[in-house]
Amino acid sequence: MSFKDDLEDLETAEDFLRFLGVTYEQRVVNVNRLHILQRFQDYLSADTGMEGLDDEGMAARYSAHLERAYQDFVASNAIAEKTFKVHQEEARKMADRFVPLDALLPT
Template identity: 55%
Template sequence: MSFEEEMEDLESAEDFLQYFQLDYVPSVVHVNRLHILQRFHDYLQKAADEMPEHEPAKRAIYSKLLMRAYQDFVESDAQTEKVFKVFAMGELSQTAFVSLSDIKT
């Protein structure tokens, strides 16, 4: 199997961490698994232009970026990291105006 094929078989944050043989605290992953995977994805997108073709080098970069994504949530939390738009929305001043003529009973 190629590296890309092996990656396609991975589904959970735990799968990725185990595949790359990275040590992790299950309780941290349990609470932040989607955030870790999204941050990992974001890091991979940023590194895409500089990603080597050589498979061992590529594996090393993936492993480093996954560990970085995991560490973001060891040292912080989901609300602080704001990986998903819903957490950033709270910072924006969002007011809506509904006129009385728009309200119908």
């Protein structure tokens, strides 16, 4: 079986993390599993250099992207990372509502 065939058998975030050799803490995955997988997909989609890689090269690249996605949520959280559209829209709304303190002070 090829690397891509093996990937098709994976179902959970933990499956991907174990298969790709990424060390993880279960508590981080429990809270951020969908965000980690979405960010992983974002990184894969942005990687234009995977064409022509053999299975070993592909596995290394996938592992690096998953490690990076996982670490994003170790160091931060889903709201700050704005992984999903709902978070991105909320950030835009908050930016539109922001009033600097200087604007409230009399001149």
